[in-house]
Amino acid sequence: MNQIAKATNTTGVIYKEDIDYMIEKIEKLAKEIWQIHSLLLNRNK
Template sequence: MTNRIQNERLEIKLTEEEKALFEEKRKLSKCRNMSHFIRKCVLEKEIYQVDLEPFRDLQGLLSNATSNINQIAKVTNTTGVIYKNEIDSMNKQIEKLSKEIWHIHSLLLNKSKESSGDSMAITKIHRNCVKLRKSSFL
């Protein structure tokens, strides 16, 4: 992209706060001027689209887990008895949920530019979440 004629103009309106933030970020980027900063942001930065479906699945799983915990707590408070298999089942479910959450977290932190790998991994998470949803807690 060297030796190009830059004859197109863009104009934007900002609040004072937005302009101050813009200038602060421009200075941190070490760009020469606003034009250079905007070109760098637009032309050199990747845009990632994140599929939120796995998060929705996890939210459902967490809701189911908390509901089951509340049911166990109610029975335990009423009868004074809790069964080991109930505790073991809940611990396994919590462990599975924790692993899924950490896996999603690591995907989001991954700076890889290979988007096909990310989308395949997110699809795998989605399938795992569906499997977890179908399994029973108790």
């Protein structure tokens, strides 16, 4: 994400493919965080 932000600040351009890629990775990371969160909650029961 930082590399895309840096390139955008330098060129003033951001590509839809870059945005789509970031959304995909953020959604994947959010799912992984939710899974870890659920595991930790179940562990404490």
